[in-house]
Amino acid sequence: MRVVTRHSREGKRVPPIRRRDRLLTDAMRLPRQVPAASLSWLAGLWMLAIDNPAFWRTLWAGRDVSSSRSLFALAGVALVLWALLSLMVRLLCWPRLAKPAIVVLLLVAAAAAHFIGSYGILIDKGMIRNVLQTDWREAGDLVSLPLLIDLALRGLLPAALVVALRIEFGPWRAATMGIARHAALTIGLALAFAATFYGDYASAARNQRELRHLLTPTNVLNGFYGLWKERSRADVKLTQVGEDARRAPMLPQARPLLVVLVVGETARAANFSLGGYGRPTNQALADKEVVYFPNVTACGTDTATSLPCMFSDLGAERFSAAAAGARENVLDILARAGVSVRWLDNNSGCKGVCRRVPSADLSRSTDPALCDGRECLDGVLVNGLREGLATSVRAGADGLIVLHMKGSHGPAYHRRYPPSSRRFEPTCDTNEIQRCSQDALRNTYDNGIVYTSEVLAQTIDLLAAQADRVDSVLLYVSDHGESLGEKGVYLHGLPRIMAPAEQTSIPMIAWLSAGAQQRLGVSRAALQQTASKSYSHDNLAPTLLGSFGVQTRAYRAELDLLVQARAVREPGLGDRASR
Numbered sequence: 001m002r003v004v005t006r007h008s009r010e011g012k013r014v015p016p017i018r019r020r021d022r023l024l025t026d027a028m029r030l031p032r033q034v035p036a037a038s039l040s041w042l043a044g045l046w047m048l049a050i051d052n053p054a055f056w057r058t059l060w061a062g063r064d065v066s067s068s069r070s071l072f073a074l075a076g077v078a079l080v081l082w083a084l085l086s087l088m089v090r091l092l093c094w095p096r097l098a099k100p101a102i103v104v105l106l107l108v109a110a111a112a113a114h115f116i117g118s119y120g121i122l123i124d125k126g127m128i129r130n131v132l133q134t135d136w137r138e139a140g141d142l143v144s145l146p147l148l149i150d151l152a153l154r155g156l157l158p159a160a161l162v163v164a165l166r167i168e169f170g171p172w173r174a175a176t177m178g179i180a181r182h183a184a185l186t187i188g189l190a191l192a193f194a195a196t197f198y199g200d201y202a203s204a205a206r207n208q209r210e211l212r213h214l215l216t217p218t219n220v221l222n223g224f225y226g227l228w229k230e231r232s233r234a235d236v237k238l239t240q241v242g243e244d245a246r247r248a249p250m251l252p253q254a255r256p257l258l259v260v261l262v263v264g265e266t267a268r269a270a271n272f273s274l275g276g277y278g279r280p281t282n283q284a285l286a287d288k289e290v291v292y293f294p295n296v297t298a299c300g301t302d303t304a305t306s307l308p309c310m311f312s313d314l315g316a317e318r319f320s321a322a323a324a325g326a327r328e329n330v331l332d333i334l335a336r337a338g339v340s341v342r343w344l345d346n347n348s349g350c351k352g353v354c355r356r357v358p359s360a361d362l363s364r365s366t367d368p369a370l371c372d373g374r375e376c377l378d379g380v381l382v383n384g385l386r387e388g389l390a391t392s393v394r395a396g397a398d399g400l401i402v403l404h405m406k407g408s409h410g411p412a413y414h415r416r417y418p419p420s421s422r423r424f425e426p427t428c429d430t431n432e433i434q435r436c437s438q439d440a441l442r443n444t445y446d447n448g449i450v451y452t453s454e455v456l457a458q459t460i461d462l463l464a465a466q467a468d469r470v471d472s473v474l475l476y477v478s479d480h481g482e483s484l485g486e487k488g489v490y491l492h493g494l495p496r497i498m499a500p501a502e503q504t505s506i507p508m509i510a511w512l513s514a515g516a517q518q519r520l521g522v523s524r525a526a527l528q529q530t531a532s533k534s535y536s537h538d539n540l541a542p543t544l545l546g547s548f549g550v551q552t553r554a555y556r557a558e559l560d561l562l563v564q565a566r567a568v569r570e571p572g573l574g575d576r577a578s579r
Contacts, residue, residue, distance in 0.1 A: 012256040035167040036093035037178055043102060044086030046158050047217065048078070049227070051113040053122075055214040055358045059204065073200040076193030081215070083186040088218075090182050093175070098167055103159040109217040110155030114147050117421040118434050119411075120489035122213035125226030127493050129321060130302040132227075135348040137363075137375050141412040210498060230322040239326055241313055242333035245552040255515060257398040259473045259547050260385060260459060260541075263310075264452060265347055265407025266492060267305065268481030269294065271442075271449050279424070281449040284457040285509070291527040293508040298480040299537040301503040302493040307351045310537035313554045324352075330541040331357050331400075337550045340392065340399035344384040346376055347404045354402070360384065364408070377418060378405045378455045386462060393469065398548060405455070408448040410482060410491050413441075417451035424450075434490060441484055460511050471515035473547060477540060478506040508535065520547065526565040535561070 059077065063070040092101040102352045115121055161351035169175055194201060204211065213219050269275050274282045274292035297310035299316040309319045311329040333342045335357055343354035346363045362380045370377045381403040392399045408416055414429040424443035436444075456476055463472040483489040492503045510527055517523050539559045545552065546560035557563050 004192060031165045032427070034174065036098070036170070037090065037099075037170045037182070039102075039162070039165065039167055039284045040086045040090035040093060040182075041082075043089045043106070043162070044082055044084075047085050047106070047109050048082050049153055051109040051216045052214070053113070054116045055211060055216070058208060058211060058214060063204075064201075069197070070200065073193075073197040074258060076197060077201075080186065080189045080193055083182070083189055085214070085218075087179075087182050087186050090179055093167065093169065095169055098169075099163055102162050106159045106162070107151065107155040110151050110153075110218045111147075112220050113154060114150040115142075116214060116216065118146065119491050120483070120487075121491060122210055122494050122498075123216075123219040123223055124213050124495055125223045125230065126300070126305055126495065128220070128223035128227050130304045130493055133348065133351060138348055140374075140410065141415070141431050143411070144430075146432060150522075170185055196286045198368055210495075213495065217296045230320065237326075238328065242334075242336065242550075242552040243330040243407065243555040245333045245337040245550050245554070247337050247339075248549040248551050250549060253471075253519065255469060255471050256396050257471045257473070257516065257519065257548065258389065258392050258394055258463070259400045259475065259544065260403065260463065261544070262381075262402065262403045262459065262474065262476040263307070263455060264476060264478035264507070265405050265409050266480065266482045267408050267449060267452060267478035267507055268502050269296065269507045270481075270502060271446055272507045274509070275507065279446055281423075281446050282453045284450070284453040285460075288455075288457055288460050288511060289524055290460070291510045291531050292523060293510070293531045293535055295534045296477065296506050296508040297534070297536040298478070298504050298506045301480045301496055301499045303347070303479050304351055304487055306537065308353055310477070310479070310540045311353050313541060315538045316536060328356075329353055330544055331402075333550060333554060334400055334544065334550065337548065337552075338398075339548050340395070340397050341552070342388055342399070343404065344381055344388070345404045346378055346381050346406050347409070348385060350404060375406065375415070377416075378452065379418075379458070382455060382458045382462060385459060389462065389466060389470070396429065400544065400548075403459070405452065406480070407452055408445060408482065410445075413444045413448050416448040421454060422447050423452040436484070438485055445482070445484055456509065463511075463513060467513050467515060470513075471519050473516050473520075474509075474511040475540075475543070476507070476509040477537070478508075480504070481506055489511075522562050522565045526568050527561070529568050530561070530564045533564070 044108050059074065063074060089105065090101060092098055094107070112123055116123065121127065170178075212222070271277050271279075272282055272292070273280050274285065274290070275294040298306050299305040299319060305319075305321060308321060308324040308329070309316060311331060312319060312324045312327075313330065314320075314324060314327075331341050331343075331354065341357040343350055343357060343359035344360065345354075345361050349361075350359065362384050363376050365371050365376050365380045365383075367376070367380060367383070370379045370383075385401060385403060388399075390403050392401075406416060411433045412431045413433070414427055426440050427444040427447065428440040429444070430436065434440055456474070460474055463470075463474060466472070480492055481501075482492050483494075483500060483502045486500060486502055489500065494500070494503060498505065511525075512520070512522065512524065539561055542556045542559040543561045545555045546557070546562050
C-alpha cells in the first residue's frame with residue numbers, strides 16, 4: 001500500500017497518511033463548487049422528504065397501497081413535486097440572492113412543518129393573516145424545545161450547508177436556459193402522470209382537499225399570495241355603512257342604557273356546562289339568571305377572521321377580510337347614531353374593528369394581582385369596566401362597552417387562569433400540549449373556562465350593583481372554538497369548509513337587568529324560549545343596533561335576538577317600554 005510522507009512547516013517528519021485514509025478525508029470535504037442546478041435538486045429533495053411527513057401520511061392514507069397502480073401514482077406525485085420544489089429553488093439561484101433566499105425558504109419550510117406536524121393545523125391565507133397579526137406575547141407561547149430542535153435539524157442544518165457551499169451560477173444566458181429546461185421537464189412530468197393517473201389524482205383532489213394546505217413550503221407561499229391578492233383588491237376609500245342611522249324616538253328614560261359586549265377567545269361550546277357539558281365549568285354563573293344559547297356558529301376559525309366578521313354587516317356568506325377592512329362596521333353605525341362606544345382590550349388587538357372608536361389596551365396594565373409583566377388575566381377588564389361604568393353614569397348617555405378577552409387562547413392554556421380557578425387536575429402546565437395526556441389537557445382548558453365564567457359573574461355583579469343608576473345588558477360570545485387533540489388536531493384556524501365542530505360551535509350568553517328587560521320589552525323567560533334556535537355571529541350586529549333602537553337600512557330585524565324574543569314575551573311585559 002502506498003504511503004505518503006508528510007513534513008511539518010519546520011521540516012520535521014510527521015506520521016504518514018496511507019493512500020486509503022487520504023481518499024476518505026478528501027471524500028468528506030465539501031466540494032469547492034456546486035452547480036446551481038444540483039443544489040436546487042438537493043434542496044427540493046430535502047424539503048419534499050424532510051418537511052412534508054404530514055402530506056405524505058395523508059396522501060398515503062387515502063390510497064389503496066395493495067394496488068400497483070396506486071403505488072405508481074404516488075411515485076408520479078413524488079417526481080412531479082420534487083421537480084416543482086427544485087424549480088422553486090432554481091428560480092432563486094442568482095448571484096447575491098441565492099444563499100439568503102434559500103436559507104429563508106428552508107427555515108420557513110422547517111417552521112411550517114413543525115406546526116403542521118405538532119398541532120395538525122393547515123396553512124392557508126387565513127392562517128398567514130393570523131400569524132401576521134399575532135403579537136410577540138402570543139408568539140412566545142408557541143416557542144418550545146421541540147420547535148427549536150425542529151428548526152435546528154430541518155432548517156438550520158441544511159441552511160448552514162448552503163452557506164458553506166460555493167454555488168456555480170454560470171453565465172446568465174446558460175442559467176436562463178437551464179431554468180427553462182427545468183420548467184419544461186416539470187410540466188412534461190405533470191402532464192404525463194396526469195394523463196396516466198387522472199382518475200386517481202382527481203379523486204384525491206376531491207376527497208383530500210387539505211393536501212394543498214399541507215404541502216410545504218408551497219402552502220406558505222400560496223397563503224401569502226392569496227393574502228396579497230385579497231388586499232390588492234380592497235377599496236382604498238372607506239365605504240360608509242348606515243349613513244342614514246338614527247335612533248328611534250323614545251320616551252325620556254330615568255337611567256342610561258349600557259350594553260356590555262364580552263368577546264370571548266377560543267371558547268368552544270362543547271366545554272360549557274350551561275350547554276350540557278358534564279363538568280361544572282360554569283358554576284360561577286349558576287345563580288346569575290343568564291340565558292345560554294347552545295346552537296351558535298362562528299363566522300371563522302381564527303380571530304383575524306371572526307372578529308371583523310361578527311361586527312360586519314356583510315354576514316358570513318359575503319364576508320372577506322379585505323371587504324370588511326374597507327367598510328365601516330356596527331361600532332361606526334352606533335357611534336354615528338349617538339351611542340357612546342368604547343373598546344377595552346386584553347388580547348392582541350381588535351383587528352381593525354375599533355380603529356375609529358375610543359379604545360384602550362389593558363393587557364399592559366401593571367396590576368400585580370392580575371398581571372405578571374408579560375400579560376394580564378381577564379380580571380383587568382372588570383376593572384376597566386368599573387371605570388367606564390362610572391363615566392357612563394356621570395354622563396347619563398347610552399353606551400356600548402366591548403371587552404375583548406384573552407379567554408382560552410392556546411397553546412399556553414395554563415397561563416389563562418389564576419391558581420384559585422384550578423378546579424380540575426392534573427393539568428398540562430406547558431405549551432407543548434401535544435405531549436400531555438388528553439385528560440390533563442382537558443383539565444387545563446376547562447380551568448380556563450371556569451375562570452372565564454368567574455369574570456362574567458364579576459361583570460354581572462358589577463352591573464347589578466348599579467341597577468338603580470343604569471339599565472344594563474351583558475352579551476358574551478366567543479370568536480371561535482378550539483381543537484384539543486380530537487383526530488390529532490390542536491388549536492384552531494382550519495379552513496371553515498373543513499373545520500370540525502370543536503372550532504366552529506361557540507357559546508353565547510345573555511343577561512339583562514330588570515330595568516333593561518322592562519325598557520327593551522324582553523323578559524329572560526322569553527329569551528330562554530328562543531335560545532335553542534340556531535344562531536351565528538350574523539345575529540350580533542343586528543342585536544346591538546336593535547338594543548339601542550337604531551334605525552338604518554343596514555339593520556336586519558329578522559336577525560335581532562330581541563325581536564325574536566318579543567314575539568313570545570309574557571303578557572303585560574313591555575307596556576312601559578320605550579319602543
